[in-house]
Amino acid sequence: MSTTVRALQLRGAQSGLPRLEVQLMLCALLACDRTWLIAHDEDTLPDGTGERFESWLRQRLDDVPLAYLTGHKEFHGLSLQVSEATLVPRPDTEVLVERALRWLAACGRAAPCVLDLGTGSGAIALAIKHSHPQAQVTATDFSPAALAVARGNAERLGLDVRFLQGAWWDAVGASVFDVILSNPPYIDPQDAHLAALRHEPLSALAAPEQGLADLRQIIAGAPAHLQPGGLLLLEHGYDQESAVADLLRQAGLDYQGCERDLGGQPRCSGALLPEAVA
Numbered sequence: 001m002s003t004t005v006r007a008l009q010l011r012g013a014q015s016g017l018p019r020l021e022v023q024l025m026l027c028a029l030l031a032c033d034r035t036w037l038i039a040h041d042e043d044t045l046p047d048g049t050g051e052r053f054e055s056w057l058r059q060r061l062d063d064v065p066l067a068y069l070t071g072h073k074e075f076h077g078l079s080l081q082v083s084e085a086t087l088v089p090r091p092d093t094e095v096l097v098e099r100a101l102r103w104l105a106a107c108g109r110a111a112p113c114v115l116d117l118g119t120g121s122g123a124i125a126l127a128i129k130h131s132h133p134q135a136q137v138t139a140t141d142f143s144p145a146a147l148a149v150a151r152g153n154a155e156r157l158g159l160d161v162r163f164l165q166g167a168w169w170d171a172v173g174a175s176v177f178d179v180i181l182s183n184p185p186y187i188d189p190q191d192a193h194l195a196a197l198r199h200e201p202l203s204a205l206a207a208p209e210q211g212l213a214d215l216r217q218i219i220a221g222a223p224a225h226l227q228p229g230g231l232l233l234l235e236h237g238y239d240q241e242s243a244v245a246d247l248l249r250q251a252g253l254d255y256q257g258c259e260r261d262l263g264g265q266p267r268c269s270g271a272l273l274p275e276a277v278a
């Protein structure tokens with residue numbers, strides 16, 4: 001059945017999806033940009049486009065992330081491939097990347113060792129390596145399928161990152177790092193928001209103990225894996241700021257405050273391992 005850009009935009013609007021999202025779906029389907037859509041409003045589209053659009057529309061209305069349909073997601077200026085094995089990287093996580101990059105620029109360490117725990121698609125590790133090429137970046141995940149996606153992204157982008165498979169600290173043995181970054185699962189399994197995220201891996205999203213179990217493990221192990229003066233930065237839930245601050249202090253770390261995300265919610269807390277007292 002032949003159709004036009006205009007007809008599909010109208011169909012998308014009728015479905016209730018936001019206009020921008022409909023346009024992004026069309027851009028991905030037609031391998032074009034939004035300017036092309038405007039200039040070719042009345043063009044007849046190739047056979048099968050209408051049917052593919054309908055299929056994507058149905059899946060979007062069932063909360064399948066757009067990135068799973070298109071197969072990729074933009075993160076910190078990098079185009080990353082994603083799959084159902086990986087979390088779709090979120091813009092809020094760029095706050096953690098920016099904070100780490102500011103610290104790396106100021107720390108005066110020539111080839112700093114950086115660790116990304118629970119790398120998923122590789123988003124944090126690859127953004128750091130891309131923006132701070134002198135860094136020696138290691139990335140871990142316990143999911144072999146996620147690591148395969150992350151490795152593929154590193155190869156495609158030509159970024160030299162070391163990938164290790166294993167549960168949190170098990171993956172890195174006794175290695176120590178200048179900066180440790182993580183966006184671990186932190187949603188309370190009882191949180192009603194999880195229903196809308198049901199197409200992404202639950203193991204990437206939810207953690208026991210009101211979402212704090214993985215944050216606890218990471219914080220408890222961090223002092224043994226940080227260089228003196230090294231930085232730990234963690235993404236966490238908007239309501240976990242004070243719990244994370246307490247855990248960081250209890251671990252003997254020097255708490256450096258919490259930064260807010262793009263929506264103004266507390267999101268990224270940091271702490272330093274104190275320099276050894278002479």
Ligand SMILES: C[S@@+](CC[C@H](N)C(=O)[O-])C[C@H]1O[C@@H](n2cnc3c(N)ncnc32)[C@H](O)[C@@H]1O
Nearest residue numbers: 087089118119120141142143167168183184204
């Ligand atoms: C919230 S996702 C973050 C993914 C990616 N860093 C990002 O920001 O888009 C958490 C990641 O931690 C991994 N993960 C969950 N539990 C883990 C564990 N016990 N050990 C190592 N990785 C784990 C998941 O597979 C997932 O890729």
